[in-house]
Amino acid sequence: MKYAQIAGWGMYVPSTVITNDAFVRMGLDTSEDWITSRTGIEQRFLVGLDEATSDMAVKAGLHALSMAEMHGREIDLVIVATCTPDHVMPSTAAIVQNRLGADGAGALDINAACAGFVYALNMATGQIESGRATNVLVIGADELSIYLNWKDRNTCILFGDGAGAVILKASDEPGIMSSTMGSDGSGAGLLTIPGGGSRFRTNGNGRKPANSYLTMNGPQVFRWATQMMTSAAERVIASSSLKPEEIDLFIPHQANLRIIEATAKRLGLDPEKVFANVDRYGNTSAASIPIAICEALDQGLIHVGDNIVLTSFGAGLSWAAVAVRWTAPVPERRSPWVPFRQSLETRVAAVRSVLRRQQRRVGTVIDERLRRD
């Protein structure tokens, strides 16, 4: 049997930084101290007007490919975990597949909100373990900022935008050791963006359009999140036959520092083994865990042989956890040729994409002529 091993990683955040004082300056009834003390967040990155989720996903994916020293065409499957896709259809993953030159790879989106990336890791692992795929690009990318009501102090201070990616590849040694995922749709209304789907239609059809702002019952999500993050982590720790003291790094979803600390305490983990960067990014939804993985690697917190537990929760309500044995070497620096090669490859992919569109157009014209004749 094959295992799924993390072989590459990458992240991207947009360039606009919003610090807590900006909310006070824009007249929101809040304070820097409230936001920092109740959430642990000090700043977040927000997308520009012309930056779609796929734009961020492609940049994170390119970094991951270069870390794994792989070409886009070696990827069999692209999974993008997102609840803020570019369009209702096609999938964001298909757009990413084309731009990365992952020629012919399967491509699909997964929506499990903030839990999406760990869900996607789980699905990708299944594909590799069953022998259906060899190399899978798993991306978590979200820009929840475009669904925020900037007058709602309960929600707008919490979220940031970004993308993170890993390459999972088939290997003879683990890898992903165990995983779990679950959901409880009775809590669907606790955290929701009601509009934009089939329940409330924006084009009329006799139904009232719903608002497309994110709404949340913060205290209820908070209570549920600490319980679920703990039980999901306990499940994967037990099914990997690990003891809590054998966990080298715990990487929880970065939503609120108080949730992270409460979960770590329930699990009995040494605070030094708990990774947090919510202070600098806010809650980046599906991107939060892969961004945290990249930062933990950058900070030298992950070594070959380490046992790492990832847990996440989100709208749905949904949750997922994974236990990983880290096996990929962490290179000191990349070859200087990698960015050059990648820029060449993405240009080739863009040209190929244009040629295919032209080919389809010509095919349609020829078909029409033949029909007329």
Ligand code: ACO
């Ligand atoms: N500034 C000042 N006061 C505020 C703010 C703010 N930004 N936000 C809320 N308050 C007020 C409330 O209105 C309330 O006032 P009241 O007592 O007069 O009614 C008071 O502060 C306390 O409000 P609570 O909601 O009880 O505050 P709490 O300590 O629970 O913190 C928070 C709120 C930060 C939202 C917390 O509940 C939380 O983090 N919940 C979980 C959120 C989360 O993790 N979401 C996951 C998203 S995952 C995904 O799928 C997208």
